[in-house]
Amino acid sequence: MFKQFVASSLGRKYLMALTGTILFSFMVVHMLGNFQVLLGPEQINTYAHMLQSKKPLLWSFRLFLGLMALTHITVGIWLWLDNRRARPDHYRQERTQQAGLASRTMIYSGALILAFFVYHILHFTLRWLNPEFAGFTGRxxxxxxxVADVYRMMNQGFFDAGVSLTYIVAVALLAWHLSHGIPSLFQSLGLxxxxxxRFLDRFGWAVAFLLFLGLSIIPAALFAAVRGAIYLR
Amino acid sequence: MNFTLRVWRQPNSRTPGRLESYPARNIDPNMSFLEMLDVVNEQLTLENREPIAFDHDCREGICGMCSLVIDGEAHGPEERVTSCQIYMRSFKDGATITVEPFRSKAFPILKDLIVDRSALDRIIQSGGFISVNTGQAPDANALPIGKDLAEQAFDVAHCIGCGACVAACKNASAMLFVSAKVTHLGLLPQGQPERDRRVRAMVSTMDAEHFGNCTNQYECEAVCPKGISAANIARLNRDYALASLKGMFTKKSESAGGG
Incomplete structure (x- = not known):
C-alpha cells in the first residue's frame, strides 16, 4: 500500500514537493548562517567551530539532507523520463499557452545546480580544489x-572574479528553479x-528573488571588499 | 477566403504519418473549421483521393468528439471552445494552417486526425458506482446541497472528456480530466460513501494508461473548452493523499464485492 502510494504519479509529486521544501529550508538556514561572514572573522569562525564540534549531529544532518537531495533528484529524473515516454511523437507545431520558461527547464536547471553543488563541496567542504584552505587556522x-579560519577561506575563495561569478550565476539558477518550484509545491501538496x-505565483518569484539577493550578496560583498581594500591601499 | 492546410495524414496506428499540404479555396468566413474540412474532403473525394479522417459528432461544442490541434493549440486559437466552434474568420486570409491529432501515448492514432481516447473511458469505469437507493425518486429537498457547493460541482461536471487537457499538457497528463471527475462526485453528498475508493482507483488507472505526470504548468486549463480550473488538480492531490493515508490504516473487508 505504501509502496504503491509512493510509486504513483501523485505520490511522486508529493515526494518532489516535500524534499524540495526541505532542501529550500536548508538553503535559507545556510544563507542566514553565512551572513555572519559579513560580521567579521570572530563571528563566522565561532559559528563554524560550533557546527564542527558537534560531529554526530552534523553528520546526521548531512546524511538526512543527502537523502533528501538524492530522493529529489532520483524521483525528478524518474518523472521526467515517464513524461517523455507519455508523448513519444512530438507536435510538428506547438504553441505554449502559459507555461513559463522556468517550468519547462526544471530538469536542466536542476542538473546545473547539482553540478554546482559538487563544485561547491570540492571547493569549500572537501577543499580539494584549494588544498591550502585546510591550513588556514585562527583563534x-x-x-x-x-580553529579553522573560515573567514579567511571565504575571502580567499571569492578573491577570484571567476569563482565569485560562478557562485552568483549558480544561485541565480537556483532562484530560477525555485520560481517554479515554490508555487508548484503548494499545488502538488493540494494547498x-x-x-x-496568483498570490502563490508572485510569492514564489518574490521568495526566489530574495534568496538570490541574499545568497549572491556574500560572494559579491567579499569580492568587492577584498579587491576594494587592495585598491585603496 | 483561401487557406493552405498542412494536415497530419496517417493510414493507421502502425504506419508512420506525415504532414501533407492541401489548398482550401473559396471558404466562407462564417464556416466552422469542420465545415471547411468538409469542403476540402468533398474536393478530395471528387479527385478520387482519400478524404481527411477527423472525429466529430454534435458540432455544437458539447459532445467532446472533435479533437484537433490547430496551429499548435488544442481546439485552435479561440478560448473556451471545441474545434467545431472555431470559425474561419479567426484566421487570416491566405494563412497556412497546421492541423494535427491529439498526441499522447495513451491516445493511439487510428487514422489521420482520429485518436482512440477510450483510456479516458477506462478511467471513468474504474471510478465505479455511487450508492443511490433504488425505488421512487427522492424528494427534491430531501438532501439539501448548498448553492455554492452545487455550483462548484457543476463547474467541473461541465467536463466533456474531449482530452484537450492531455493534448495540451507538456507531459500528456490526464490530471485535469481526472481531477474534474473526482471533484464532481467528491463535492456532493451522493459521492461520499465511495469517495476514497474512487480517487484511488481512478489515479491508479490513469497511471496504468501511460499518461504523463503533472508538472504544474497549467497548459490544460488554458485550452479546456469548459474552462475547468487547474486548481481542481490541487484538490485531486489533496483527496488522493488523504484517501491513501486512510487506506494505509484500514483493512479491506473480505466480503466487499464489486467495490
Missing part, C-alpha cells in the same frame, strides 16, 4: 586550540485554489 575566544493561485 576564537573560549577555545584553546586553533492551492483559484483564490490564492
Amino acid at each position: 576564537i575566544p573560549g577555545v584553546e586550540e586553533p 492551492r485554489n483559484d483564490a490564492v493561485s
